[in-house]
Amino acid sequence: MATRRGFLGTASAVGAASLLTGQSVSPASAATTGGAATDETAARNAIRNVNAGMRSHYATLKTELIKQLSPVVVVQNNAVGGRFTLINGGKQVETVDPVPAYFELAKSIAHVPLGIYSVLAAYLSDQVPNIPNSERIDPHDLDMVAFKTPGDKGWTAPLTSFRTTLQSALTRLATANLPADLEVSCDRILGEAVRFIDASLKAGTFDMVSFNRFAATVYPSVRVNMTFAATAQITGIESLMKRWRTLIGEKAWSDLYVTVLSIWTTAELNQASIIIRRTMNQAKVDTHLIDLPTVETPSDPIFVALDNLARIVQDNVAAEMVFNTDLKVADALKGKEDLLSDEILQQIGGSAPAARTAGFGTAARSGACPVTGHTASV
Structure with a gap:
């Protein structure tokens, strides 16, 4: 038996139209219908070409303007x-x-709490934790982030590795030649982070209450680092802009x-x-x-x-x-x-x-x- 696909592939356009509609279609009317469709397609393509032409000229102007x-x-x-x-x-x-190196160093240590959170986040409970301002956390967002099965201990290996990184920075901190106040704040952040990790690894568990306690403890020191980073960026950028302004002149500037x-x-x-x-x-x-x-x-x-x-x-x-x-x-x-x-x-x-x-x-x-x-x- 011929399928519809097979029949339409072998039948004439006139015969197929007659079969499917139950109406007789003359070859002349079929040609007219096909011609109208072709004319419509050509007309629409001609209209599209207007926009294509505009975009081409627009792109040419942009290339030259650059x-x-x-x-x-x-x-x-x-x-x-x-x-x-x-x-x-x-x-x-x-x-x-143009920004002095201590900008990067100050921000690097200020990111320690975020680094620890990034290791632990996937292993959080699927419930909004009982911490201050917990209502600000979208439960669905939390569920998307905390995608690991409860009880999964996969966090211990990466947290141990990060502890090694933190301890190395803490050990070498005194020889980094940082401003005195910045060195003190970095020492506090790194030291508290190592202690939080050690306690979590020893207990074989963690929760957001204890993490938030750690984050709150180091937050004043994080603010010190932010102050140093901002000062470095302002000093470096403004000094460069002043030099370039002199270089190209007031009129151009x-x-x-x-x-x-x-x-x-x-x-x-x-x-x-x-x-x-x-x-x-x-x-x-x-x-x-x-x-x-x-x-x-x-x-x-x-x-x-x-x-x-x-x-x-x-x-x-x-x-x-x-x-x-x-x-x-x-x-x-x-x-x-x-x-x-x-x-x-x-x-x-x-x-x-x-x-x-x-x-x-x-x-x-x-x-x-x-x-x-x-x-x-x-």
């Missing part, structure tokens, strides 16, 4: 307080890690663009942005300081920064040229709003949610950066 952007400072947030690159006249002038790359979790009130904005032309800082959150650290941050900055700059001009009869839409094109967002909100009778943080940065287009010569994508 070469004109100047002066620009690109900031890559990293473990040592930030990597800063100055671009002037279309050339990469200098790349510097007044038009400076700064693009700060960070991951989403550190994008709002980014530490580098807070410091840099004080050194910029205050009349332009709100439009020329760009915080660019990314999903992950890009392989070519200079290209990603310039690619996105070019998009922002050309949209700023396009907004006033294309939508000069509707300033609200113009502002949307110049900002982070989607052009259809206001229309959608009106149609569904909703209102825009309060912005908690900046959205993800625009993904970089593939292509070679004219400054670095590299090809990259986010």
